[in-house]
Amino acid sequence: MKISAIKELLDAEVLTCEEGLDKHVYSACGCDLMSDVLAFVKDQAVLLTGLVNPQVIRTAVMMDMVCVVFVRSKAPSEEMLELARDSGIVVMSTEKTLYTSCGLLFSNGLTGVR
Amino acid sequence: MAEELVFRFDVDGEDFTSAGQASVQVKKNLRQLGVDSEVIRRVSIAMYEGEINMVIHAGGGTALVKVYPDCIEIVLEDHGPGIKDIDLAMQEGYSTATDTIRSLGFGAGMGLPNMKKYTDSMDIESTVGVGTTITMRVNCQEVL
């Protein structure tokens, strides 16, 4: 799924790296527990989370993730956005909840990590 | 063996928001050296979990990353409380982290198991009241 499609489905606002919207993601992870993300996630994934701190972005960096979506209109700090820009990660924010966001992506063909 | 390249970092134990900075930097450095991306990923995840542990459990410490021709070695050293029962600490789900740490996305007791999973060798030396030194290695093709 293209990142631009995620933006459309979640009616999300893009906060960094708009130029990355053409990239593809092949799996997704909806999670507030960073250690789980570090344990299970595969390449080219998008992280959906309600947790807002710099470790979310660093976790995404460590996992070579290409996109992070903050749910329920959570607003990341400028420091976090800078970290994301530095690694070319597309950061978005959506009003939808984690459950709804994951459901929308899943039912449109983006499945999770095995 | 050719002389190794060493990166050294002080890990601040006071400030959780900066935890992980050293790992991000190491990832950049290894990428510049042209290290294989899967090796970089394994090194960075293991180091990141270890770095977070030093911050949340040990009040900070130092991290050394040594690039050898055939492996990358990460040495994390702290002077925190030490680990009393290493076998127990290695179990998935075992954690002494506080609720505050949990609310920050860590403290699920997956850190040490993750570090073991992503590296080719891991050695923990720890003395209660003195500190902990964790040495991890990830094998790689010649980079230097």
Ligand SMILES: Nc1ncnc2c1ncn2[C@@H]1O[C@H](COP(=O)(O)OP(=O)(O)O)[C@@H](O)[C@H]1O
């Ligand atoms: N550097 C350290 N110094 C002291 N104790 C540690 C250190 N690293 C890990 N521990 C202990 O081992 C436990 C398990 O670590 P870990 O698997 O990373 O889980 P978590 O960090 O989520 O608690 C910790 O809860 C802590 O009690």
Ligand SMILES: [Mg+2]
């Ligand atoms: Mg840990």
